[in-house]
Amino acid sequence: MLARASVSLAMLALASMAHAQQPPAVRPAAVQSSANQIPASELTITNDELAVDQWTNGRVRDALKIWMAQAKTGDADALYNLAQAFRLGIGVKPSEQAAAGLYKKAALAGHPSANERLGILLYKDPSRRAESVEYLERAAGGASVRAHYILGVMRVRGEYVPRDLAFAQLHLQCAVDGGVESARRPLAQIRMEMTPADKSRAIALVTGSPLK
Known part of the structure; x- marks a missing residue:
């Protein structure tokens, strides 16, 4: 028998909301971590590059507000970036359920990752x-x-x-x-x-x- 191969988050370099649900609201960030935990290379440049600039400069909540507005229009990049934030709990309360829902919406909208x-x-x-x-x-x-x-x-x-x-x-x-x-x-x-x-x-x- 083969040894059971382990699939850990470190090894994989990590890395449900209903479709009708709006992206979850930003929570006051008692759990907020540094924006540097998601480098800009892990984000997708959206139609409004200001959000990524704000993110990399530590203005996390301002960036999230922009992405949440864009996500309501079905913007794949904004949905993906929000999912990244919820997965790691940066600027919002961590929620894998919310992240999964947002990744799913981003995938349906055509996001490649x-x-x-x-x-x-x-x-x-x-x-x-x-x-x-x-x-x-x-x-x-x-x-x-x-x-x-x-x-x-x-x-x-x-x-x-x-x-x-x-x-x-x-x-x-x-x-x-x-x-x-x-x-x-x-x-x-x-x-x-x-x-x-x-x-x-x-x-x-x-x-x-x-x-x-």
Whole structure:
């Protein structure tokens, strides 16, 4: 049996509101942390770059007010940035539920990183892990190496997806190619377990040949 691969927040570099619900209100920040905990590189430049400038200069609540106004119009970047704030509890009371709802809205609005963030957030909650598959698969389709890694581990375990070593190898190889060093060990282990049929299917997945 393969060792159970761990998927920690540090390793993954981390990283539900109803759709009709408005973004949650900014709370007085007794829990507020430094804006430096989310560097500007982790934010998306919105239509109004003033918000990012305010954020990086420590005017967190002013930035959040701008994003909340933009989020009401369905702005994907603003929704994503609000989700980042709620996930880490910067300027607002931390809430993974609120963050998940906002990431989901951002993903539906077309934000390129929202599926990955949402999938990882749901995966780390055992009670919502089954929900993570849909968003991780979308993120992997967008070349997220972290999503590939988690999906590879899930395929090895047969966790909420059928156990399939050919698919596991595909995902884990993508993760390794993308620099996820933690994917090397499970990849080496499954290659020792793969049957000739598994290896043929793995080649077919890479080449696009019909699966048998």
